[in-house]
Amino acid sequence: MSDVATYREELRAWLRDHAPAPGPATDIAAAKAFQAALCEAGYAGITWPREVGGQGLGPEYQQVYSDEAAEYELPVYPFLIGMGMCGPTLNDLGTPEQRSRYLPPLLRGDEIWCQLFSEPGAGSDVASLQTRAVRADDGWVVDGQKVWTTNAQWADYGALLARTDPDRPKHSGLTMFVIDMHAPGVTVRPLKDMSGRAPFNEITFDSVRLPADAVVGEVNGGWHAAVTMLGHERVTIGSRRTAKTNPLDYAAVHALARDLGVDVEPEVRALLAELYARERVLELFNVRVRQETAAGLPPGARGSVGKLAGAMLSRFAVDVVGEVAGPAAAGWDDERGDALAVAVTSSPSSGIAGGTNEIQRGIIGERILGLPKEPAVDRGVPFRELKVGTQR
Template identity: 75%
Template sequence: MSGTTGFRDELRAWLREHAPAPGADLDAAKSFQAALHDAGYAGLTWPKEAGGQGLGPEYQQVFDSEAAEYELPTYPFLIGTGMCGPTLVDLGTDEQRARYLPPLLRGEEIWCQLFSEPGAGSDVAGLQTRAVLAGDEWIVDGQKVWTTNAQWAAYGALLARTDPDRPKHAGLTMFVLDMHAPGVTVRPLRDMSGRSPFNEIFFDGVRIPADAVIGQVNGGWHAAVTMLGHERVTIGARRRAKSNPLDFTAAVATAQRLGRAGDPGVRERLAELYVHERALELFNARLREEAAAGRSPGARGSVGKLAGAMLARLAIETVGEIAGTGTVAWAPDDARGDEVALGITSAPSASIAGGTNEIQRGIIGERILGLPKEPSVDRDVPFRELRVGTQGKAAQQ
C-alpha cells in the first residue's frame, strides 16, 4: 500500500464488500473479525511480533474514520483488542503472547476484564477475591461484578489477592483465567434499558496453572494500572458509528426532522456538541501518535476517558432539548425513538465504567496538575488488618 491514501482506498473498497448488515449475531461477528484479520486490518498498530501490522497511528485513524460509516460488529472483541491484548503485549511472556494473541485478534477467543467486585469498584485495590498457591496451581475463590462480555468470553484477565499480609496495592496478582474452567459461574445483570450488558462472576475453588500469571506475582497493581491505561484510552478514543443516535450528526438530523435547525438556540447547542466531539477526536489522535512513538499516555488517558463521559452527557442534553417529549415518548413503529431512548438510558454508564468521573479527576489533579494527594490511611497497612463495612468485619480472615 502506498501510504494512507492507498490504504484508505483499499480499506473503503474492502468494507463496502465485506461489512455485514446491522444486527449481526455473534457468529457473524466472529466471521467478520476473522476476515478483518486475514485482510490485514486487525491489530494495525500492534508490533508484528505480537501478530499485528506494525503500522503507525495514522492508519488506525483512517480505519476508525472509514469504519464509522458502518455498524461493524466489533464490540464483542473490544476488551480483548483494546485492553487485555495490549497488556499481554506489554507484560506477557513469549509463550503467552504466542498462545493468546493470534486467536484474540482473529475473534476466535473473546476476552473479558475481571476487576470490579461488589465492595471494590472505584477502589479496585480493595478487592477480596483470593488466589492461594497450592503446588503448581493457584486456587481462586471470590466474586466479580459488572463484567462486560463475560457471557461470551473464553478467557479473562483476573485480578486477585495473593498476599493479604501486604498492603492492599502490593498483594495483588493478575492471571489469565479460563472462563470455562470448573468452578466459574457467570450470571447476567439486567440494567434499566432491559438489556444484560454486564455479568457477575463467581469463583469456587477454580484452579489456575502457575504459569498463567501476567507480569509478576504480587505485581498485579502494576499490571492493573497498565491495563487501565489501555482501557481509558480505548473508551475515550472509541468512535461510534455514524448511526449513533447521540452524536453531532444524529443531533443535526433530529433538528432538521423537527424543523428546528434554524433555531439560534438549537444551533448554538449543536455547535457546542461539535466542538467537544472534534476536540476529543484530536486529543485521542495525539495520544495514539505518542503511543506509537513509544511514549505511554500515562495519566492523560484519564483526560480522554473523562472527556468522553462528559461528551456523552452533553449529547444526552442536546438531543433531549432538541427532541423535547420525543425523547421519552414515541410512536410504536418509531425505531429511531427506541434507539434514542436506549442511548439516553445507556449513556450515563460512561461516567462509571472504567473508573468514575471523580476517580479520573483525582488522577488528573494528582498526576498531571501536581495537586496534593488525598489522604490514604490504609495504603501501608497489611490488607488482612483492614476493617471494612459498618459492622467492622475484617476484610480478610
C-alpha cells in the same frame, strides 16, 4: 499517492464490499466471522507487533481505520475488551508463551476476552478487592466474586485481578492472571440495566484452579499490571469513534433536529455547534495520544483526560437530545425498540465504567496538574488489618 492514502482507498473499498448489514450486538457468530475477515485482510491488530499476528504499522494507519470504520455499524463489540485492553496488556507484560498463545486467536476472532476487576465492594477503589488466589501445589486456587463485567457472557478468557498476599498493603498484594472462563467453578450471571439489556455480568469463582503460568507480569505485582490495563482501557473508551449510526453522534442529532424542524432555532443551533466542537476536540486529542503512544510514550494519566472528556461528551449529547426532542428522547416501543432511548438511558454508565468521573479528576489533578494527593489512612497497612467488607 502516499502509502497512507493508498491504504485508505484500499480499506474503503474493502469495507464497502465486506461490511455486513447492521445486526444485533449479541450475534456472536457474525462478530467472529467479521473479525476473522478483518484479520485475513490485514486490518486487525494494525499497530500490534507482526510476531503476534499484527500488522506492525504506525498510529496514522489505525487512525485511517477508525475514520473509515465510523461510516459503518460493524459487529466488533464483543472484541472491544480483548482488542482494546487485555490484548495490549499482554503485549506489554505477557511472557512470549502467553503472547503467542493468546494474541493470534484474539486477532482471528477465535476467542473473546473480558476484564475481571470490579467487585461489589471494590469499584472505584479496585485495590480493595477481596477475591483471593491461594497457591496450590501446581498453581493457584481462586475464590471470590466480580461484578459489572462486560462481555463475560461470551468470553472464553478473562484478565483476573486477585489478592495473593493479604499481609501486604492493599496495592502491593495483588496479582493478575489469565483465567479460562469455561473452567469448573466459574459461574456467570447476567445483570440488566434500565434499558432492558444485559451488557454486564456477575461472576463467582468457587475453587477455580489456575496453572502456575497463568500469572501476567509478576506475582504481587498486579497493581502495575492493573494500571497498565486501565491506561489502555481509558484510551480505548475515550478514543473510540462511534459509528455514524450512533443516535448521540453530532450528525445524528443534527439530522433529528432537522427532521423535527427545530434546527433553525438559535438555542438549538448553539447547542449543536457546541456538540460538534466537543466531538472534534476529543477526536484531535485522541489522535495525539495514539501518536505519542506509538512513539513510545505510555498514555498514563492522559488516558484519564480522554476518558473523562468522552463521558462528559456523552452526557452533554443527551442534554442536547433532550432539548431537541423533549420527552420523546426517552420514548420506548417494546415491539420495535428504540436506539435513541437505549442510548439515552445507557448514557449514565459512561461516567462510571472504566473508573468514575471523580476518579478520573483525581488522577488528572494528582498526576498531571501536580496537586497534593488525597489523604489516605490505609497506605502501608496490611490488607487483612483493614475493615473492608467481610474479609475472606
